[in-house]
Every structure is written in C-alpha cells, then in structure tokens.
Amino acid sequence: MISFVEMMHLALHVGLPHFLLLSAVLFAIGLFGLFTKKGIIAVLMCIELMLNAVNINFIAFNHYMPATDLSGQLMALFSIAVAAAEVAIGLALAFRIYHDHHTVNVDDLNHLKG
Amino acid sequence: MFSDFMLTHAWLIPLLPALAFLWIGFFTRLHKKRSAAIAITMSSLSFLLACGVTWAVLSGPITMETPFVQKTLWFEIGSVRIFMGSLVDPLTAMMLMVVTMVSLLVQIYSVGYMAHDPGAGRFFAFLSLFAASMLGLVIAVNFAQLYVFWELVGLCSYLLIGFYYDKVSAREAAKKAFITTRIGDFGLLLGILLLQITFGTLDFQELKVLVPAYIWISGTSFMTIVGLLLFIGPIGKSGQFPLHVWLPDAMEGPTPVSALIHAATMVVAGVYLVGRAYFIFSALPVVMNVIAWLGGFTAFFAATIALTQRPIKRILAYSTISQLGYMMLALGVGSLTASMFHLMTHAFFKALLFLCAGAVIEAMQDEADIFKMGGLRKKMPVTFAAMTIGVLAISGLPPFAGFFSKDEILGAAAAVSTPLYLLGTLTAFLTAFYMARLLFVTFFGEASPGCPATETNAFMRWPLIVLAVLSCVSGLWGHFAGFGEWVYFGAAEETGIDWVIAGTSTVLSLVAIGLAYEIYVAKRWSAYEISQRFGVLYTLSFNKYYIDEFYTLLRRTFCDGLGRILYWIDLHVIDGIVNGLARLVGVLSTIFTFLQNGQVQRYVAVFYGGVIVLVAYSLFYAYKVLTLLGGAF
Numbered sequence: 084m085i086s087f088v089e090m091m092h093l094a095l096h097v098g099l100p101h102f103l104l105l106s107a108v109l110f111a112i113g114l115f116g117l118f119t120k121k122g123i124i125a126v127l128m129c130i131e132l133m134l135n136a137v138n139i140n141f142i143a144f145n146h147y148m149p150a151t152d153l154s155g156q157l158m159a160l161f162s163i164a165v166a167a168a169e170v171a172i173g174l175a176l177a178f179r180i181y182h183d184h185h186t187v188n189v190d191d192l193n194h195l196k197g
Numbered sequence: 198m199f200s201d202f203m204l205t206h207a208w209l210i211p212l213l214p215a216l217a218f219l220w221i222g223f224f225t226r227l228h229k230k231r232s233a234a235i236a237i238t239m240s241s242l243s244f245l246l247a248c249g250v251t252w253a254v255l256s257g258p259i260t261m262e263t264p265f266v267q268k269t270l271w272f273e274i275g276s277v278r279i280f281m282g283s284l285v286d287p288l289t290a291m292m293l294m295v296v297t298m299v300s301l302l303v304q305i306y307s308v309g310y311m312a313h314d315p316g317a318g319r320f321f322a323f324l325s326l327f328a329a330s331m332l333g334l335v336i337a338v339n340f341a342q343l344y345v346f347w348e349l350v351g352l353c354s355y356l357l358i359g360f361y362y363d364k365v366s367a368r369e370a371a372k373k374a375f376i377t378t379r380i381g382d383f384g385l386l387l388g389i390l391l392l393q394i395t396f397g398t399l400d401f402q403e404l405k406v407l408v409p410a411y412i413w414i415s416g417t418s419f420m421t422i423v424g425l426l427l428f429i430g431p432i433g434k435s436g437q438f439p440l441h442v443w444l445p446d447a448m449e450g451p452t453p454v455s456a457l458i459h460a461a462t463m464v465v466a467g468v469y470l471v472g473r474a475y476f477i478f479s480a481l482p483v484v485m486n487v488i489a490w491l492g493g494f495t496a497f498f499a500a501t502i503a504l505t506q507r508p509i510k511r512i513l514a515y516s517t518i519s520q521l522g523y524m525m526l527a528l529g530v531g532s533l534t535a536s537m538f539h540l541m542t543h544a545f546f547k548a549l550l551f552l553c554a555g556a557v558i559e560a561m562q563d564e565a566d567i568f569k570m571g572g573l574r575k576k577m578p579v580t581f582a583a584m585t586i587g588v589l590a591i592s593g594l595p596p597f598a599g600f601f602s603k604d605e606i607l608g609a610a611a612a613v614s615t616p617l618y619l620l621g622t623l624t625a626f627l628t629a630f631y632m633a634r635l636l637f638v639t640f641f642g643e644a645s646p647g648c649p650a651t652e653t654n655a656f657m658r659w660p661l662i663v664l665a666v667l668s669c670v671s672g673l674w675g676h677f678a679g680f681g682e683w684v685y686f687g688a689a690e691e692t693g694i695d696w697v698i699a700g701t702s703t704v705l706s707l708v709a710i711g712l713a714y715e716i717y718v719a720k721r722w723s724a725y726e727i728s729q730r731f732g733v734l735y736t737l738s739f740n741k742y743y744i745d746e747f748y749t750l751l752r753r754t755f756c757d758g759l760g761r762i763l764y765w766i767d768l769h770v771i772d773g774i775v776n777g778l779a780r781l782v783g784v785l786s787t788i789f790t791f792l793q794n795g796q797v798q799r800y801v802a803v804f805y806g807g808v809i810v811l812v813a814y815s816l817f818y819a820y821k822v823l824t825l826l827g828g829a830f
Contacts, residue, residue, distance in 0.1 A: 114805065117798070117801055118798055118801065118802055126797075126798075189796070189797050189798060190796060190798075192795070192797070193794060193795025193796055194795065
C-alpha cells in the first residue's frame with residue numbers, strides 16, 4: 084500500500100508521470116473525437132489534439148534528458164510546423180468540400196468508395 | 198590500272214539499279230517515259246561496268262582460285278562479324294554479264310510492251326530492284342549477303358508476278374510463288390545457320406578452306422545434312438520438283454517479267470547458289486547424287502507436262518523447269534562448267550522465247566492459247582525468225598547456243614551415270630518435240646480470219662534481234678573461246694565435243710521436230726487421236742500430274758485440320774482461362790468493395806485497431822524476451 088505521505092508527495096511534486104498521464108488523456112480524447120465526431124472541422128481539431136499530446140511527450144522527456152540534448156524540443160517544434168501546414172491544407176480541403184458538396188459530414192463524403 | 202578501277206568499283210553494279218528503283222519510286226513513278234529512261238540509263242551503266250569487270254577478269258590474274266574480294270563490315274553481334282562486299286571471279290563476271298544484259302534488253306522491250314499501262318512507272322521501279330537484287334546476290338562475298346539478296350529477289354518476284362494486283366489470279370500466283378519459295382528459303386536459312394555455328398564464318402573464301410578440312414577430319418555425315426538443307430533453297434528458287442509449282446503460275450505477271458524471272462534473275466539464283474557453294478556440295482557424294490537425280494527427274498518430268506499444255510507461256514514455263522533440271526543435273530554429275538554454260542545460253546534463248554511469246558500475245562490481244570493462233574509467220578516475220586532461232590537453240594541443234602551447252606551436260610552425265618545420260622537424252626527429244634509443236638502451231642497453218650496480229654514496234658523488235666544473235670553465237674563463242682578454262686571447279690575443263698553424244702541428241706531432236714511437223718503442219722496423224730491413244734498418260738500430263746490438286750488436298754487435310762484443332766483450343770482453353778481470370782477478379786472485387794465503403798472514420802478505426810494489435814504483440818514479445826533474460830523487471 085502506498086502511504087498518504089507518498090501520495091501527497093506524488094500529487095504535489097509534478098514529475099514525468101504527470102506529463103505522460105496528461106498526454107495520454109489528451110490523446111485518448113482526440114482519438115475518441117476522431118472516431119465519433121461527424122463534422123470535418125471537429126475531426127481536424129481532434130487530430131490537432133492528438134498531435135499536441137505527442138508534443139507534450141516530447142517536451143517532457145526532453146526535460147529529463149541532459150541539458151545539452153535538445154532533440155525533443157526540436158522534434159516538437161518540427162511537429163508544430165508540420166501540423167500548421169497540415170491544418171492549412173486540411174481546412175482548405177474542408178472549405179472545398181463544403182463548397183462542392185454543401186456538407187461537412189464525413190459519413191456523406193464516401194464518393195471514393197470502390 | 199583500268200582493270201583495278203573496274204574491280205574495285207564492282208559494287209556499283211547492283212547499286213545503280215537500286216538507285217534507279219529509289220529514284221523512280223520516290224519521284225518519277227507517275228511519269229512513264231522518265232521512269233523508263235532512268236531505269237534503262239542505270240541498267241546500261243551497270244551493263245557497261247559489268248563489261249569492264251569482265252574485261253578485267255579476262256585480262257587480269259583473276260581465276261576461280263584467286264578471286265578479287267573487297268568487303269566491309271556490315272554489322273557485328275558479339276563475336277559474329279558479318280561483311281558485305283563484292284567477290285569477283287570468272288563465274289561472277291559471267292553472271293554479271295548475263296544478268297545486266299538480259300535485264301537491260303527486257304527493260305528496253307518493256308518500253309514498248311508497257312506503253313499503254315498506267316502502272317508503267319511502278320513496273321520499271323520493280324524491274325530495277327529485281328535486277329539490283331540479283332546482281333547483289335551474284336557478287337555476294339558470304340552466305341549472309343547472299344541470303345539477304347536471295348530474299349529480295351523473292352520479294353521482287355512477288356511484286357512483279359502480282360503486278361496486275363486487281364486480278365485475283367495474279368494475286369494468288371504472287372502469293373503462291375512467295376510462299377513456295379519461302380519453304381525452300383527456310384531450309385537454306387537453316388543450312389546457313391548450321392554453317393555459322395559450325396565454322397564461325399559464312400565467308401565463301403574462308404569456308405572454301407575450312408569445309409574440306411572439316412570433312413577430312415570428321416567425315417561427311419554432318420556436312421551432308423548441311424548440304425541437303427542448303428540445297429532445299431535452290432529446289433524452291435529454281436523450281437525443282439516438288440517445289441516447281443509456282444513457276445508455271447508466275448506467268449500471271451507481265452511477259453517481260455516472265456522473261457526476267459525465267460532467264461536471268463530469279464530461277465538461276467538457285468543454280469548459281471549451288472555453283473557458288475560448289476566446294477561444299479562437290480565434297481558430299483550423297484548430296485551430289487540427290488542433286489543429279491532430282492535435276493534429271495525434274496528435267497524429264499517437266500518436259501512431259503510441257504508436251505500437252507496449251508497456253509504459250511505455260512509451255513515455256515515448263516520448258517524452263519526442264520532446262521533448270523538440266524543445269525542441276527550437270528552440277529550433280531560434277532560439271533560446274535557445263536551447268537554454267539547452259540545457264541548462260543539458256544538465259545539468252547529463254548529470254549528470247551519469252552519476249553517473242555510476249556510479242557505474239559500482245560499481237561493477238563492477250564490470247565495465250567496456241568491453238569487459237571496460227572499463220573503468224575507471214576504477219577510477224579521478225580518475231581517468227583527470232584522464235585525459230587530460239588526454238589532451234591533450245592532444241593540443241595548446231596550451231597545454235599543450246600547445242601554446245603546441252604552437249605556438255607550430256608557428256609558430263611554420260612561420264613558419270615548411263616541412266617542419267619539416257620534420261621537427259623530422252624528429255625532433249627521431248628524438248629525438241631514440244632518446242633517445235635509450239636512453233637508450228639503458232640506460226641504455221643492458216644491464220645484465223647480477222648486475226649489482228651501485226652509486227653511489233655521497234656522497242657520490242659530490237660531486243661528480240663539482239664537476243665536472237667546472242668542465241669546463235671553464245672554457244673559457239675563459249676565452245677571456241679574456252680568457257681571451261683574460264684569457269685570451272687577444281688581443274689579447267691576441255692570444251693571438246695563428243696561426236697557420238699552430240700550426234701545422237703541432234704538426230705533425236707531432228708526426228709522430234711520432224712514428228713511435230715508431220716502432226717501439226719502436214720497433219721499426217723491427228724493430234725487428237727494420238728492424245729486419245731495415250732489416254733491416262735495424256736490426262737496426267739495435261740493436268741500437270743495433279744500436283745497442285747495434291748497440294749490442295751494436303752493443305753485441306755493438314756493445315757485446315759490443324760487450324761480447326763487450334764481454333765477449338767483457342768475457343769475453349771485460352772478463352773476459358775482468360776474468362777475464368779476475369780470472373781475471379783469480379784468475385785474478389787465484390788469482397789473488397791465491401792471493405793472499401795468510403796467511410797473515413799471506419800478506416801481510422803481499422804488503422805488504430807491495427808496499431809493496437811501491433812503494440813500488443815510487441816509488448817508481449819518484449820515481455821517474453823525479458824523473461825528469458827532472467828526477469829530483470
């Protein structure tokens with residue numbers, strides 16, 4: 084059994100597990116939204132959420148690495164840049180789809196089926 | 198100096214008519230007179246060059262053993278180097294003279310003959326190409342070059358036999374000629390490939406050294422196969438039995454073409470090939486026997502058919518087959534000289550006979566049946582005189598050309614085999630008879646009323662006169678100038694006359710001509726009754742021994758039968774496989790379209806399902822490895 088003191092210690096001293104937990108929760112929320120949301124904008128937002136969960140992981144791990152190693156931060160920055168591009172294209176696609184089909188419901192967008 | 202120049206420029210001889218072909222084909226095809234002028238100019242130039250080459254050969258150190266060779270690399274595949282060039286020896290020089298002279302005369306004749314034909318330009322283009330192909334074949338330095346031009350000759354014969362392509366019979370005859378000779382060419386090609394594989398070279402001069410050495414070391418068995426395969430080519434090209442069927446049909450082309458095919462350019466190619474490759478054939482007794490007997494048989498066989506035919510050109514066509522048989526017979530009994538001598542004289546008198554026949558047919562307004570002619574002697578005196586000389590020459594009466602060359606052949610045959618000699622003499626008798634029949638029926642008797650025949654124009658007359666003179670003197674010249682010291686194989690031959698043999702054949706020819714006179718002019722016996730008396734034999738001969746029908750039967754049975762089997766296989770096996778595959782794809786696609794429903798979120802779900810499976814598996818695997826390592830965690 085874990086003692087009360089230890090529990091408080093864990094609760095008050097923020098460490099790596101807290102970051103990982105936060106990241107996992109964000110990722111799960113994003114995945115859930117990805118599966119369930121019907122609007123294409125919401126789906127894109129969920130994808131952003133999942134990406135940011137991963138970024139948190141990168142930053143957190145980097146914090147516990149030796150101070151000279153910045154590869155985690157670099158990776159996170161790189162990921163943010165790619166995500167920005169992805170969002171730009173995703174939103175442009177969403178705009179075009181709405182323009183052509185007058186809907187953003189992903190269930191109706193199945194014209195590419197075999 | 199001059200002779201060197203001539204020899205080093207011998208390659209121009211085939212090139213000039215080829216240029217004429219290209220020029221006419223591209224620029225002046227629609228212009229009759231200009232096309233004819235170009236063709237004749239080029240032919241004259243190559244005739245002059247051929248004269249120069251012949252002079253150089255006669256005056257220089259060129260003999261059959263020491264030819265002049267000039268060659269350049271044509272292409273190279275791996276270690277195989279194929280050359281093109283010109284090989285000039287007395288045999289080549291003789292052939293160059295004959296081919297250029299006959300084709301020049303035929304072209305001049307064609308100016309008159311084709312004057313009213315709208316396709317005359319095309320005709321002259323093909324004639325030039327035909328001459329060019331044959332000349333290229335004649336000066337070939339190796340089997341590869343020879344084969345290329347051999348096929349070109351076949352192509353030209355196809356084009357010219359089918360010249361009147363709007364006539365079904367002409368198209369059929371052209372196809373028949375091409376396909377029949379193709380059968381022979383295939384054997385020739387196999388023989389050439391075997392030579393290349395065995396010796397690594399196709400060059401005549403190199404093979405001349407290599408082949409006897411090979412035979413000396415390893416015997417004749419393998420080379421006999423090669424020799425027989427090579428000989429299949431000449432069987433097809435030179436109309437030997439059983440591939441002779443295309444030659445009589447080849448008369449569907451315009452008559453000058455028949456003259457060219459029968460005299461100088463097409464059929465003698467086979468004889469020439471055997472002569473050129475004589476160092477192979479002469480070392481193989483089995484092949485030599487085949488050549489001799491096939492030639493002798495063909496000579497006799499074709500002569501018996503010619504006895505009963507009615508169209509004038511068909512009679513001449515069978516006489517060509519018969520005379521080619523003579524040439525093969527001479528080669529088979531080992532006398533290159535006799536064969537080539539006969540080739541030369543035959544080229545002149547056969548061209549003469551065909552051009553006369555063309556003049557007669559033209560005068561009779563395309564009537565070819567000799568029994569519908571008659572009495573043309575008075576209406577066409579020049580043609581009659583020329584035809585008479587041709588008939589006397591082919592019948593082997595002295596002093597015309599055929600007498601000397603036929604005597605050479607019969608003498609050579611008698612020295613080797615009595616049956617072959619008897620066959621040859623009998624053929625000479627038949628030849629004299631059917632040629633006299635042709636002459637008497639066509640030119641004697643009474644002309645039918647309203648017969649439109651008149652003497653031919655100058656373009657057609659002068660070639661006849663030149664050829665008639667040549668038919669008179671070429672035999673005498675060959676005999677007294679020593680043809681055998683010039684064109685020979687092994688050792689130079691004496692051109693003596695065996696008076697017994699020559700006398701026998703002359704007497705027999707005279708008897709045959711007399712017999713024909715009695716039957717067809719004096720009408721002492723009725724030709725009809727004689728034909729009735731021979732009954733079955735007459736029917737067989739008249740129907741050409743039913744060989745065409747036999748081939749048709751073979752084709753119907755085997756080709757069509759095979760075709761039906763293959764059709765069934767195609768319909769049920771090949772199509773079955775293809776249709777089955779299509780059906781399989783259809784079934785699979787219905788299964789996969791079920792998965793491919795276009796719902797993005799389902800794809801995502803499947804994707805993450807896959808991720809979960811992978812993660813679970815890798816965790817499980819890592820756990821297992823760590824457990825094996827001793828449970829560090």
